[in-house]
Amino acid sequence: MMGYPKVRKGTGVMRRWTLGLLIALVLAGPAAAAPFQPCVVYTEAGKFDKSFNEMAYAGVTAFQAGGGAAVKEFEPSSPADYVPRMEAAVQAGCSDIVVIGFRFAEDLATVAPRHPSVHFSIIDGVVEGTNVASILFAENEGAYLAGVAAALASQTGHLGFIGGMPVPVIRRFQAGFTQGVRDTRPDARVSVAMLSDSPKGFADPFAGSEAARDLLASGVDVVFPAAGASGLGALDAMSAAGRLGIGVDSNQDYLYPGHILTSMVKRLDRAVKTIFETGAAGGFRPGLTRLGLREGGVDVTITPYNRTLWTADVEAAVKKAREDILAGRIKVGDETAVPS
Secondary structure, three states: OOOOOOOOOOOOOOEOOOOOOHHHHHOOOOOOOOOOOEEEEOOOOOOOOOOHHHHHHHHHHHHHHOOOOOOEEEOOOOHHHHHHHHHHHHHOOOOEEEEEOHHHHHHHHHHHHHOOOOEEEEEOOOOOOOOEEEEEEOHHHHHHHHHHHHHHHOOOOEEEEEEOOOOHHHHHHHHHHHHHHHHHOOOOEEEEEEOOOOHHHHOOHHHHHHHHHHHHHOOOOEEEEEOOHHHHHHHHHHHHOOOEEEEEEOOOHHHOOOOEEEEEEEOHHHHHHHHHHHHHOOOOOOEEEEEOOOOOOEEEOOOOOOHHHOOHHHHHHHHHHHHHHHHOOOOOOOHHHOOO
16 A cells, blocks of 8 residues: 655644634745746646546635645656646745645655755645645545535445545545444445556546446445546446446536435645745745544535435434534544555
8 A cells, every 4th residue: 555755754743724714824934036937747647537637626726716826736647747737836936835645745856855945845745845835635534514414315235435445544534434334323334446556546547437337236326436537437337327336536416416425525626726825925835734523624514416315304414414523523544544
């Protein structure tokens, strides 16, 4: 199982920042030496992937709509293009560069030290360095709420989880979802399918669809795919079978109205927008930040596309679970709570 590089001692302790206070907190950091030029490097899935990258792109557009500087965008053609695209961003005069996804971690650990005056931020990964900010989300907390809703919506009591690959971020989704299901309905069970041991597991809708069909054949009637573009295939298969899927990262409720129970959103849009706002104000603070329910970093959705699926019992149970997590009455397990 892949892991994250450790944060070097001295780069700052882990902080839990509310997104609303993040700007004020980072203003204590050192000022940027170069003129402010925000940039973002997506994964090869592109900024219109209906998932992870698109949520980050929403943060870019929100920053610009609020009067922020034009953001330069870079889209690699493959993982082999990550370093060239990051270097291209530096050569383009970027002062504050956000890279989207844990797969950048190893390459960023090489690139960042070459450019100490450039501020790098990585979403979903941890990289040490005095010029690197690492942003993680408490996916397990949002996934717990999705598990509560799924347990009550399931008719068979057999639910499924599909992961792109067994890395910590995906294991956090799995841990929270499984705990939410079991806390709500102890007799229920969750079957797990991991699509790959490589990043290909996030870019294969056919594999996602096949995994969902296998789960359907075993009696599963609600599936939660945390698998990037592969998850789109799983959602399609669940909809075609008249069953329920759960969206991930961005709000995917609209894709299959009446068949997406909810979406567990990660507010990359807020994180990206805030990173650029702080950079524009001359602030930067390296180290690790984690965004969960309390910080507005994760949640589940109720929209007109799934409103009829949310009975009063489901809505009340999710509301109580959210309150219990925030009050500390429920401790949601993280990636260490599931087998590696």
